[in-house]
């Protein structure tokens with residue numbers, strides 16, 4: 001008979017990594033989300049060779065105390081939830097405690113961090129601790145991920161072309177920046193700056209940095225408030241469309257999510273004003289009681305369950321419909337004289 005035994009931590013982490021760290025863009029997402037959870041005001045993302053050579057995320061957030069830094073790399077170790085009921089009031093982007101152990105099990109990670117006093121630098125390779133030492137560091141955290149998937153050749157093979165992987169990283173950085181206009185983001189790939197936002201809390205400025213100022217001049221604000229749900233954002237006028245739904249970003253309590261019914265609601269708001277196969281550019285911010293959202297559905301947390309989905313969908317569609325109706329009353333409102 002075969003013996004049943006618990007898997008060693010490194011192997012268990014590599015199995016988790018299969019879900020959490022699908023591709024370089026997933027690493028960027030997890031590291032930036034950690035930086036956001038740590039109250040950073042500035043986050044700088046740098047990649048080399050579409051993230052396969054290096055991914056570096058520098059933040060000016062809370063930092064990790066040197067006595068805690070090894071714990072941060074343990075599976076299911078988190079500072080963000082403590083007990084079961086916390087799961088129903090999650091306000092942070094992370095809570096599963098899987099990112100650092102997963103990433104470090106499939107790469108070479110150097111993390112430098114400081115809470116303001118003496119800093120610490122720790123290195124892991126293939127899930128194994130290499131070293132930890134005191135280090136000069138300003139307040140905040142820097143994570144450098146080198147040689148991603150060096151020990152999982154099957155994963156490397158499954159990746160798309162470097163251009164496609166870079167586009168996926170760029171897409172996720174854009175959406176994180178759109179979700180947090182109050183944070184100054186920069187994104188540099190092979191020495192080229194692909195995004196810079198001001199961090200002044202102006203969503204329109206972030207949209208301009210991503211889609212271009214000219215495009216954004218044809219977007220309009222929308223708003224809808226109910227006692228328990230608030231919706232705000234910008235959507236394009238019907239003449240400004242794209243050939244895919246990908247330009248519709250939904251942000252739920254600061255978390256970028258994918259949600260088909262709500263994406264459909266955005267499109268429905270336009271009624272018959274969109275041509276077949278054309279979709280608007282939109283950023284919709286939805287704020288509601290965290291108890292109404294179940295984020296514990298998928299390891300990447302990009303899919304969530306929302307208990308008031310139909311009502312939120314109606315609010316979104318109505319807000320867009322009302323804005324477009326207003327525009328029609330003043331046909332030249334978007335033109336400058």
Ligand code: ADP
Pocket residue numbers: 030034035038059061062063064072073077078079080093094095096097098099100101140141
């Ligand atoms: P989770 O985000 O789900 O808690 P992670 O594995 O991503 O799990 O991170 C583990 C812990 O390490 C976090 O709970 C947090 O306390 C700490 N941490 C990770 N990254 C940062 C960071 N950039 N700044 C401050 N603390 C961090």
Ligand code: MG
Pocket residue numbers: 030033034094095097098099100
């Ligand atoms: Mg995390």
